[in-house]
Amino acid sequence: MLSRALLPLTRVALNRSAFVVRAFGASALINKTAVKAAATSGKKPTPAKAKKAVKPKRTAAAAKPKRAVVKPKRVAVKKIRKADIHEKTLNSKKAIVELPKQAPAAYSLFVRDRWKKVQPREGGENQLAVFASVSREAGRAWRALSESDKQQYHKQREALLAQHVQDVRKWWAGVDRKQVALENQRRRRHNRNVALNKVKGSRLPLLRDPLAPKRPLSAYMMFASEHLAGKSGDSIKDTSRALGAEWKTMSDAAKAPYVSKAAVEADLYKAASQKYASSI
Template sequence: MPKEPKAKAAKPQKKIPALDMPKRPGTSWNMFFREHMERVKASGKPVVPTVEGVVAAQMWKNLSPEEKQVYQDRYKTNFEEFKQQTKDRLQEMTPAEYKQENQRRQALRDAGKKGLPALKDPNAPKRPLSNFFLFAKDLRESGKYSHLSLKEQSRAFADAWSTLPEAEKTKYTEKNRTAMEAYKIQKATYDAQT
């Protein structure tokens, strides 16, 4: 009896290295626990993390709100610094780095990791508004519909667009066409960088 050919094993995907990004700061509890562990190590006692975790948790519960507030304020300060450093890092990243990081995140999502959205490059060219949205932008800036809710404004813009003469619609079509040509050039330049 002839042997059946073996199915080839799936080739493991090459792991894409993570980019060098700022590290998210620990929470107020994490800061307290690290300080507690440093005090225990400095005292010379043998360190058993599970035991020290219970001790530190009890100490944390017994802290007054004012004492906890000190840690929470430090966390807020650290977190604001982290956000600014992350923003600065995202601004200086190249299109190739964005592409690499998004490929890495996609591979992790495919493997079941959740909560990893794709990064958007703030320096990437923005797609221009469509004819209708250019028209709606003009209407919104005129202030004529500012007394309406957003939902009512949307309906009013749609009604105004449907009754707009073709000559006026052509004006917005031309604006869109010009903006789209410029966008395509910018997009091609941007894509060439990756």
């Protein structure tokens, strides 16, 4: 009974083995035909490509550690505004532009000559003491000096003044007028701070071109200058107030001489200004 039951299973196994043998024989036959075809054509048969070995992936522990990139710190650059530079310039004690130095007086030239003859060996406070004594002696000698002997120093001063005029003309011809205006603004601020006792020191004069033509007087100023001639002190204030009231009540006919004279002076000033502007 058992043999009859196993008989179908053995038949199935035999059929499968036969199929495998047939398949193997067919593949072998195909390979043989491919070899023969290659031999007849002269080409070498291409062998089957071998599969590449797959490299194992690196784990997180085996991977090389990455270098940390350190970025440089940004330095905060403070922006300087033009307004801050302008304010710093106006509050500075240093002059923006300076005129050529004035020519020394005749007495200063005399003291300079006396000082050149003295050669103090000591320095510091002793030198200052020697200079003070020389200055006192020079003062007495200057007062005792005759006018003919003083004349040589006056001539030296006149020559230096003429040279100073040329230096001033050259300076004003080459200077930047914007810098001059900025220096005058700085001096006005300094003078205002001195008046308010915010800064110690003396008032600074404004820079004005001494060689430029002077502005003419107005008609009223010509009228007032005639009536104020020879007066001083408090009388000038009282007279000025009275002249101002009188000028307002004057007729056009009474003002005509001063108006016409002021017009002539204005024309002359305009022509002189144009000539001076072309010379610099």
